[in-house]
Amino acid sequence: MAAISPTQLADWFDAHAAHLVLYARQWVAAPTAEDLVQEVFLKLAAQPAAPQNVKAWLLVSLRHAALDALKTARRRHQRDQRAGEQRSHLFVDSNPSASLDAAEVQKALEGLPAAEREVITLRIWAEATFEEIARVTGTPLSTVYQQYRSGLEAIRSRWESPCPKK
Helix, strand or coil, X not given: CCCCCHHHHXXXXXXXXXHHHHHHCCCCCCCHHHHHHHHHHHHHHCCCCCCCCHHHHHHXXXXXXXXXXXHHHHHHHHHHHHHHHHCXXXXXXXXXXXXXXXXXXXXXXXXXCHHHHHHHHHHHHCCCCHHHHHHHHCCCXXXXXXXXXXXXXXXXXXXXXXXXXX
């Protein structure tokens, strides 16, 4: 059995990649589907010899990769949900009638500049100290404080702003 040549790999990619992306999208959205297809082809390239049925090997490998990605995403979502529930007091008043929706928190975080989002995520989800965050990001401590305060203020103002009138 001979090793897989770059030409074979390119031919198989041309023949199967588009169909594999469509197959993967039944489980995961773009660009994750494309990433999974790429990972499967990298695994194929690492095989010592070509499988007897390349298309079947690709489909089985992609199915396993997509299901693993789904499990990972589900675990991440559950972990983030628990963390959000445990730390909801950091985002809302202590009013028991106020509730915190993890999806809203995620949306608010996504609306922040990357540096502020990273600092808030490290501080709240990873429970890192400001000194640790400064070390991780290579940012001065005073900047870390400013980014944290600015990011939280942006989130608060987003939730406190009145709904737009039609």
